[in-house]
Amino acid sequence: MKGKQYAVIGLGRFGSSLASELVSLGFEVLGIDKDEESVDQMSEKLTHAVVADATDEEVVRSLGLRNFDCAIVAIGDDIQASILAAILLKELGVKMVVAKALSELHGKVLEKIGVDRVIFPERDMGVRVANQLASPNLLDYIELSHDYTIAELAVPKRLSGSTLEDLNPRARFGCSVVAINKKGGVIIAPTASDRVEERDIMVVIGTNEQVESFEHEVN
Numbered sequence: 001m002k003g004k005q006y007a008v009i010g011l012g013r014f015g016s017s018l019a020s021e022l023v024s025l026g027f028e029v030l031g032i033d034k035d036e037e038s039v040d041q042m043s044e045k046l047t048h049a050v051v052a053d054a055t056d057e058e059v060v061r062s063l064g065l066r067n068f069d070c071a072i073v074a075i076g077d078d079i080q081a082s083i084l085a086a087i088l089l090k091e092l093g094v095k096m097v098v099a100k101a102l103s104e105l106h107g108k109v110l111e112k113i114g115v116d117r118v119i120f121p122e123r124d125m126g127v128r129v130a131n132q133l134a135s136p137n138l139l140d141y142i143e144l145s146h147d148y149t150i151a152e153l154a155v156p157k158r159l160s161g162s163t164l165e166d167l168n169p170r171a172r173f174g175c176s177v178v179a180i181n182k183k184g185g186v187i188i189a190p191t192a193s194d195r196v197e198e199r200d201i202m203v204v205i206g207t208n209e210q211v212e213s214f215e216h217e218v219n
C-alpha cells in the first residue's frame, strides 16, 4: 500500500516538529516554506522540501498538492498568509486541510473557509500542562466531546493492592475503568476483582466531572 502523503506549509518550530514526526511515523512529507534557510534546515529530514510562497496560487498549483492526503498550514504569526494558503488548498481540493490558529477569531475564519480541522497548539498545550500540574497522577487525557473524557490515571502507592471493587469508581463517581495498563500487559475491560498496583495506569472514561472526581481520589 502506498504511504500517505502529507504537505506541511511553514517550517517554523511547530511545522518542522510536526513534519519530522510524520516522517518518523513512516509517511512521505513535503515541507514548504518561503524562507530558504528554514527549508535548508529541514531538507535532509523530509522526503522533499521546497522554497515557495504558499499564498501564490500558481506556485501552489504547480506543486501538485491536490494529490496529497493531507496538508497542514503551520504558518506562524502571518494570519493573512495562513488564511490565503488554507483557501488555496481547499480550492485545489486537498482531501484534508488542517490549520494552526493563533486566536479564536483566526480559528473561526479558518473554520468558515472550510478547513477540516483547526488546531490551537499553544492554547491546548497550556490547558494540558495546567491540568497535569494540578493532578500529577493524570498522565494524559482525550476530550471525546465537550462533555466526555478518557483519562490515564497513575495508581498512587496509597491505593496499591486495591481491587476495582474497593475503588468502586462507577458507584462513587459514575466513571468506568475500561483498561488497566500494567508492566506485564494490559487488562482490557477489567472486572471488580482485578487489582491495581502502584504505578499501574488506569484508563478511565466518563463525563468531565466524573473523571475529575475520581482523579481527586487518586491524587
Ligand code: ADP
Pocket (backbone or CB within 6 Å): 009, 010, 011, 012, 013, 014, 015, 032, 033, 034, 035, 038, 052, 053, 054, 055, 074, 075, 076, 077, 078, 081
Ligand atoms: P512557529 O511559532 O511554529 O515557530 P513561525 O512563525 O516561526 O512559527 O514559523 C512559521 C513559518 O511559516 C516560517 O518559517 C515562515 O517563513 C513560514 N511562512 C510564513 N508565511 C509563509 C508563506 N506565505 N508561504 C510559505 N511559508 C510561510
